[in-house]
Amino acid sequence: MHGGPGSSPEVVAPQVPQLRRRWAVALGVVGLALVVMPLAFNMFSAAPKGAVMMAQFKPFMTTTRLDGFQQDLRVINAGVRQADSGVAAALHGESQQSFDASFPTFAVFDQQWPAIDNTMTTLMDEVQGNQGNYEAISALPSFRLFPWFFVIPGALLLAIAVLLVRRPTWWRRWRAVLIVLGVALIVAPAAFQMFARAPKGGQMMSAFKHIETTQNVERIQGYFGTMAEGQGAIRLEIVPALEQAGLAPAQIHSEFPAVASLDAQWVHILNDMTPMIGAMSDNVANYQAISSLPPFPLFPWFFVLPGVIVAGVALAGGTSSSARQRVTATSTARSVPTYQGVS
Amino acid sequence: MKFRSVLVPLGVVVAAAASILSPQVASAASGQALVGTFKLNAGSCAGYSVGGTYFRMIFPNGNVKTGKFFDNPDSLCSNKSYTLAEPGADGGLVTGKYQPNPRPAFNAQGGSLANLIVQPQGFTAINFSIATNRIDPQTGKSVPAPQIINTKGKLSGQVEAWSAAWNKLYFNQGSPKPGGAHPGLTLPLSGTYNARTHAFVLTWTSQVVGGPFNGFTGYWHLTGTFVPSKGRG
Numbered sequence: 226m227h228g229g230p231g232s233s234p235e236v237v238a239p240q241v242p243q244l245r246r247r248w249a250v251a252l253g254v255v256g257l258a259l260v261v262m263p264l265a266f267n268m269f270s271a272a273p274k275g276a277v278m279m280a281q282f283k284p285f286m287t288t289t290r291l292d293g294f295q296q297d298l299r300v301i302n303a304g305v306r307q308a309d310s311g312v313a314a315a316l317h318g319e320s321q322q323s324f325d326a327s328f329p330t331f332a333v334f335d336q337q338w339p340a341i342d343n344t345m346t347t348l349m350d351e352v353q354g355n356q357g358n359y360e361a362i363s364a365l366p367s368f369r370l371f372p373w374f375f376v377i378p379g380a381l382l383l384a385i386a387v388l389l390v391r392r393p394t395w396w397r398r399w400r401a402v403l404i405v406l407g408v409a410l411i412v413a414p415a416a417f418q419m420f421a422r423a424p425k426g427g428q429m430m431s432a433f434k435h436i437e438t439t440q441n442v443e444r445i446q447g448y449f450g451t452m453a454e455g456q457g458a459i460r461l462e463i464v465p466a467l468e469q470a471g472l473a474p475a476q477i478h479s480e481f482p483a484v485a486s487l488d489a490q491w492v493h494i495l496n497d498m499t500p501m502i503g504a505m506s507d508n509v510a511n512y513q514a515i516s517s518l519p520p521f522p523l524f525p526w527f528f529v530l531p532g533v534i535v536a537g538v539a540l541a542g543g544t545s546s547s548a549r550q551r552v553t554a555t556s557t558a559r560s561v562p563t564y565q566g567v568s
Numbered sequence: 569m570k571f572r573s574v575l576v577p578l579g580v581v582v583a584a585a586a587s588i589l590s591p592q593v594a595s596a597a598s599g600q601a602l603v604g605t606f607k608l609n610a611g612s613c614a615g616y617s618v619g620g621t622y623f624r625m626i627f628p629n630g631n632v633k634t635g636k637f638f639d640n641p642d643s644l645c646s647n648k649s650y651t652l653a654e655p656g657a658d659g660g661l662v663t664g665k666y667q668p669n670p671r672p673a674f675n676a677q678g679g680s681l682a683n684l685i686v687q688p689q690g691f692t693a694i695n696f697s698i699a700t701n702r703i704d705p706q707t708g709k710s711v712p713a714p715q716i717i718n719t720k721g722k723l724s725g726q727v728e729a730w731s732a733a734w735n736k737l738y739f740n741q742g743s744p745k746p747g748g749a750h751p752g753l754t755l756p757l758s759g760t761y762n763a764r765t766h767a768f769v770l771t772w773t774s775q776v777v778g779g780p781f782n783g784f785t786g787y788w789h790l791t792g793t794f795v796p797s798k799g800r801g
Binding site (some may be wrong): 330362439442443446447449450454456457458461462491492495496499500502503506507 | 614627628629638639640641642648677678692693694735736737778779781782783784
């Protein structure tokens with residue numbers, strides 16, 4: 226039986242098929258490793274969760290939104306500071322104690338605000354600092370496809386290896402396919418700029434390690450409650466007190482612009498921040514799933530190394546057989562040739 | 569044949585034992601579904617005493633008795649953890665049918681416009697309200713219309729479709745949750761019913777699953793008078 230239509234008979238030494246079988250087994254091992262890797266790392270479960278996380282973060286990871294969050298914090302800070310200083314002085318003169326006693330909810334908030342502001346601003350700085358990293362990861366193919374990037378070439382390689390173990394004389398024909406497959410594995414990470422983007426993804430994952438935790442989310446939920454109470458005290462107690470003291474809304478606006486601005490923008494701040502807290506909360510499990518995967522910077526090498534092995538084996542297999550063929554041809558020039566594919 | 573002749577009486581014995589050991593199932597089966605409108609009494613505060621229909625929100629890791637409770641600055645009570653409700657256009661909760669969100673469900677500020685069960689109430693400067701929808705807007709799951717059963721003055725049932733809307737977000741606040749689970753502090757609906765006066769008290773808790781208030785638990789306390797649907801006594 227011949228190797229297939231159009232195949233030319235190859236003169237090989239008797240020991241060459243055995244050698245090629247070994248090469249084919251080696252390729253099979255690489256193929257099997259590629260197939261097994263996504264299963265071993267639970268990629269089929271974790272990668273889609275990563276895709277969900279990336280999609281849910283998308284509306285927030287823009288310069289406009291991130292700048293907006295920082296601005297929200299500045300508006301709150303300015304309003305609190307002005308209420309605590311200018312408004313307190315206007316309502317209670319020099320007596321801060323009297324002001325605090327009259328507005329205990331605000332007083333509690335005022336004490337807690339510096340820590341809240343510091344934590345939230347640091348958090349937003351970290352998130353904003355990772356905007357570029359997020360964009361780099363977003364530019365990669367969807368996380369959902371990642372397991373298949375291993376499984377498909379792995380399965381293909383495995384199939385070719387099985388074929389070549391059974392039919393070592395078909396090596397030459399499949400050698401080109403193997404080289405293409407190997408080169409594709411080597412080139413794919415470069416084509417997708419994985420060498421630059423994957424480390425950025427790693428940086429983002431590291432930065433979010435302390436952000437995407439249940440404990441942190443609950444802390445921010447607590448801050449939200451505190452801020453809502455504090456703003457409520459400004460809106461429903463302090464501003465009415467200013468009005469009772471004889472200030473018209475326009476006067477409050479001109480004399481205490483930061484307080485008025487916080488009041489005016491509070492709903493916008495809630496509109497802005499609440500969905501972000503929701504996205505943070507909803508993605509704790511997704512983040513943890515992704516963080517259980519191998520470090521991002523290793524991913525390009527998960528393609529390159531098998532690619533190098535596959536291409537190398539394909540080339541080596543061809544080279545050694547050619548060399549042996551030459552040796553065999555020299556020593557057995559007048560012997561009866563063996564034809565490829567003859568069973 | 570011998571095997572079968574043993575199996576049949578065994579099954580009868582098991583069924584009898586189950587009915588004895590499972591009084592809840594038996595009583596639910598023997599209860600009467602109250603189909604109509606649970607007309608709500610408006611929430612009210614007098615000093616530290618709170619009555620009528622109200623809602624409280626418990627922080628994650630808290631409990632129903634001691635909280636920690638979320639303080640709503642817009643509450644009319646001195647204890648800001650109570651958010652009072654006022655009856656909506658339908659007078660309250662209607663069982664056996666849905667009272668869905670309007671379209672649009674929110675105003676430009678994110679305040680809920682749903683007003684059939686309760687009137688929208690301020691919650692940290694943005695109105696929130698309640699609706700019951702065939703498809704729960706938070707989870708996207710199909711949920712049954714509310715059902716409440718009276719068993720000798722004790723109320724049970726389900727309000728799986730009970731959904732709060734606030735700040736352009738939805739929070740399922742039903743019990744059980746869509747799909748039938750009771751996560752965290754979610755407790756089944758319970759209450760009392762006076763068949764003579766039709767006065768009722770309904771309470772349940774529902775843990776928020778997902779979103780910015782994930783892990784918070786809503787405590788719902790509804791009081792009022794039940795008005796049966798026409799044709800039902």
